[in-house]
Amino acid sequence: MLSKLYSNRSFQSSLPWVMLLLGTGLLFLGYFSDFTNEKVQELTKKLGETILIGGVFAVILKSMQYTGIFKESIASVIYEPKFLENRKDLNFIWEKMSIVLFRNKFPKISDKLLHDVKEMYFPTQEVIYYENAEHELKINIIDFDKKIIKITTSSTLDVICENKSTKTFYEHGHSLDCKDYKLLKFKIDGNDVVKPEVYTKNVGGIEYQMTKAKLTGKDKYRIKVVVERIVNLNEDDIYTFNATKIFNKLKVQIHFDNGLSFDFYSLGTLKYFNNSKNHDHFIEYTYDDLIYRKQGYFIKIKI
Structure with a gap:
């Protein structure tokens, strides 16, 4: 019954004024009426003072609520990140x-x-992202008539960790269907990775051979990976990059032999790559924004 009464909006709105009137009435009664018992008179005065002060305080709070001050203060606490974390x-x-x-x-x-x-x-499960990535592709003709080429890809990037205590890894890989594949370099902060972990995994029905190295103790690492592929354009004329982590900025530089041409396409990115440089046998594309997982680019190579 009491909870129902207190939840009533009319009662809540009128309560501060009822307290003001009641407190004023008790004070008036305590000071200007004759009591046979002095203790009862003193109690009436104290009770009136207490209720009056409470009523004044309630009126101030109510006015603050109406002007939005109280609401803004509450909202600033509710939406504070420290509060939301809990x-x-x-x-x-x-x-x-x-x-x-x-x-x-x-x-x-x-x-x-x-x-x-x-x-x-939203990288809710991620503890790292990649930044300032550069892909340098050198495409050379091995056999013009048979349309066989060699693609040497040098990939560099910064791994940005959540903090120095983050324990994670960097991995790269290639499809097992790609027979003529060589890992030429794998460096972390300029040092060769001596014994990387090598394993296979299935992604979308395709078997990949992966090479992985652990990262721990720092909040930033510089990675460099250089790989070489021999490709028959009659069988596969598409070079594809799909991001496995979030990338912040990516530069793609392509050096190519005379007699080669290609078309460059964005792959699912929210913006287009910018063709920033274009010279004889060299072209550069830049993306100065975020690239999310499963986004990237692909190149259709022609001879």
């Missing part, structure tokens, strides 16, 4: 806010849309 319902809050942002325009696919955005673009 919440267990962040996914629920994010989903509700996202629905409001796009106004629930597509209710039939909203669940799938929110799931894909969270899994693809």
Whole structure:
């Protein structure tokens, strides 16, 4: 009964004024009425003072609430990152806010849309990302008539970790269907990786041979990997790069022999690569933004 009464909006709004009137009445009664018992008179005065002070305080809080000051103070605490870190319902809050942002325009696919955005673009499970990556491709003709070429790819990038105590790894690999493949260099901070871990894994029904090295004790590493492939363009004329982590900035430089040409395409990126340099037998593309997982570029090579 009491909880129902207190939750009533009319009662909540009138309570500060009731306290003011009651406190003033008790003070008036305590000071201007004759009591046969002095202790009762003193108690009436004290009780009136207490209720009056409480009423004044309640009126001030109510006015602050109406002017938005109290609401803004509460909101600043609620949405403070330190407060949010302790919440267990962040996914629920994010989903509700996202629905409001796009106004629930597509209710039939909203669940799938929110799931894909969270899994693809929010690195909730990641502890690293890649930065300042450079891919230098040297494409040379081995046999013009048979359309056989050699592609030497030098990849450099910075691995940015969450903090110095992050324990992670860097890995690269190639499809087992690619027979003429050589790993020429694998360096971390300028030092050769002596005994990398080598294993195979299946991705989308394709078997890959992976080479992996552990990273621990630093918040940034410089990686360099150089690989060589012999390719028959009659069998495979597409060179593809798919990001496995988030990249911040990527530069692609291509050196190629006379008699070769190619078409460069963005692969799922939110923007297009910029063709920043173009000379004889050399071309450069840059992407000065974020590249998310499963995005990148591909090149169609022609001889």
